[in-house]
Amino acid sequence: MIKLVRTNSENKDFVNLVNYLNAYLKIVDGDDHAFYNQYNNIDVLKHVVMAYKDEIPLACGAFKAINENTIEIKRMFTQINARGNGIASKVLQELEKWSKELSYRTCVLETGKRQTEAVSFYKKMNYSIIPNYGQYENITNSLCFKKELF
Numbered sequence: 001m002i003k004l005v006r007t008n009s010e011n012k013d014f015v016n017l018v019n020y021l022n023a024y025l026k027i028v029d030g031d032d033h034a035f036y037n038q039y040n041n042i043d044v045l046k047h048v049v050m051a052y053k054d055e056i057p058l059a060c061g062a063f064k065a066i067n068e069n070t071i072e073i074k075r076m077f078t079q080i081n082a083r084g085n086g087i088a089s090k091v092l093q094e095l096e097k098w099s100k101e102l103s104y105r106t107c108v109l110e111t112g113k114r115q116t117e118a119v120s121f122y123k124k125m126n127y128s129i130i131p132n133y134g135q136y137e138n139i140t141n142s143l144c145f146k147k148e149l150f
Contacts, residue, residue, distance in 0.1 A: 009045040013057035021077035073109035
């Protein structure tokens with residue numbers, strides 16, 4: 001059974017999973033990794049969801065506020081051997097639920113076009129592609145998504 005835990009960026013299991021995520025993205029993003037990595041500092045993340053099975057950390061995700069109505073989903077990752085079991089969906093749904101509890105109305109996120117599994121996942125979770133926002137505005141490898149929570 002999957003156990004979801006709300007925590008923050010100081011959680012050592014979260015830090016370890018983010019290290020795996022960064023190693024994976026360094027390969028997938030190639031030369032673009034340094035650009036993306038500068039926007040992925042985890043110490044600003046106060047809202048983290050961890051997924052465990054038998055006390056083993058399998059997946060994570062987080063969000064940060066962009067403004068009073070909108071949060072940005074960050075650092076979504078599922079261990080490779082745990083993929084395909086709906087764990088990422090549970091993590092994302094818990095992040096959305098937590099966001100709603102805090103009165104946020106909209107979720108946005110960015111992922112790379114080369115991360116085809118992530119692109120398919122967000123579409124499956126009813127996120128719509130939007131024009132690239134903020135630092136991703138002129139980045140051709142980026143895809144930005146949005147979902148209204150209410």
